[in-house]
Amino acid sequence: MMLPRSSLFRVLPLVAVVSVIVTASLWACSVPVFRYALERWLSDPYQAIVFHRGPLTPAQQTLVKNLTPDGLAGRLHANVAVRNVDLDQNPDADSLALWQQSKGATLPWLTLHYPAAAKIPGVVWSGPLAEPAIQQTLDSPLRRDLVQRLTKTDSVVWVLLEIGDKQRDDAAANLLQARLTYLTSVLKLPKLDPQDIVSGAEEQLRLSFSTVRLARTNAAEQVFANMLLGSEPDLHEIAEPLVFPIFGRGRVLYALAGKGITHENIDQAASFLIGACSCEVKEQNPGVDLLLAADWNRLFKATLAPDKDSSLLPGLTGGGTKGTTLGKSNETGNTAPENTGAVEIVSIQPTEPLTPRGPLAGSRLWIGGLAVALLVAAAALLKRR
Known part of the structure; x- marks a missing residue:
């Protein structure tokens, strides 16, 4: 038995509403963006290409193997x-x-390219195939420190790429630090849905920012600086300080450039990253992954284990002070002090920790079932008419 056209027109709006509910429920959660990205968004791989003519020598093959x-x-x-x-x-x-x-x-010549998912043409970095080049491509002191901060202390790390003009660089840094200090006093983490909390696994989730000033002349961070500058078109051509919010597993949201480093733009970026994850699909969110050396799964699990140092509570907690020295990581994840010279780090946190929350559960099946039940009820209602 076919439904009359009038009945179909009555049910279509209901179907549309239910579809929106299902879509929103399946692709949204109450966990902050920065935390969801840290737990769930795998880093896209960069592409290294080695150009050569004829067979590589054994020594050259060993260099390629390191990639x-x-x-x-x-x-x-x-x-x-x-x-x-x-x-x-x-x-x-x-x-x-x-x-x-x-x-x-x-x-032989080595070139580094952005992940295919980023859809960014061009070259991040290029140079002769040599051991120092490979090491600088894969890792650097600031990137190691960035990993430690994102997994242990900070919600978001704001990297200020300096232009080399002290007055303009200082002005941008002061504005950024002042605004972030203000935001830590007014921003609130979203209230978590019980479906997004693993029962019995509570932890402290703290709102915490840090700023990093990076000189473009820092040779050890040249590959990292190039990654930032190439993350959007024409950033290389902007002779102004640039600010990059970095979150999750090393994902840069976008750049704030020169006069665009404003309270409004900082607020917008911070609110998005601290707010609830409205779309769980990584590719549908803004941002570009960075090339970092990190066993994210191991590092993240380590933050959930009891910590003898009360200043580093389980999960994303506070810690860090102005003038923190960068560390050099070895393969076990330990750090040793290292003087980087051209990098300055400032941590910004609220005076009190926010409400303890748990990690993700990510279940949305019950909402999908509710949506199906609504559709069945709508069909039954039409059949009685």
Whole structure:
């Protein structure tokens, strides 16, 4: 029996509403964006390409191996994949076009590219295939410190990439720090839905920011600076200080540039990252992943374990003071002091921790069932008419 057209028109709005409810329930949660990203969003792999002609020597093969899961990249858990392009073996058109951008290059030549998911053309960094180049590509002091902060102390790390003009750099840093200090006193973490809390696994979830000033002349962080500058079109051409909010597993939200470093824009970025995750699908959220050396699953689990140091409570907690020295990580995750010179870090936290919350459960099945029940009820109602 077919429904009359009038009945169909009555049910269509209900179906539309239910569809919205189902979509919102399945792709949204009450957990803050920065925390959901840390727990659930896997880092996209960068693409390293080694251009060469003819077979590589054993020493060169060893260098390339360090960019694979069986080499240094694997031991550091860096999000990178590598492929060789032998220019004597008729490479594909795309690879050949990339090689043609490397004018004056000496083979073998290493180029680093953004993840395919970022859809950013061009080269992050390029240089001769050599051990120092590989090490700087995979890791750096500031990136190690960034990993530690995102997993242990900070909700968001705000990197200020300086232009080299002290007056403008200081003005941007002062504005950013003052505004973030204010925001820690007024922003509130979202109230968690019980469905998003694992029973019996409570922890403290603290709102905490830190700012990092990075000089563009810092040679040790050149690859990192290039990643930031290439994350959006034309940033290389802006002769102004730039601010990059970084969260989750090392994902840069977007850049605030020069006169765009305002209270309003800082508020908007902070509110989005501290607010509830309205869309759980990573690709539908703004941002670009950075290349970092981190075993995120192990580091994150470590934050859930009891900590003897009360200043580092389980989960994302406070800690850190002005003038914190960067650390150099070894493969066990320990740190040792290192003087970086051209980096300054300031931590910004509220005076009191926020309400204890639990980690994610992520269940939305009961809402889906409710939606189905509403559809069945609507169909039954129409059948009686």
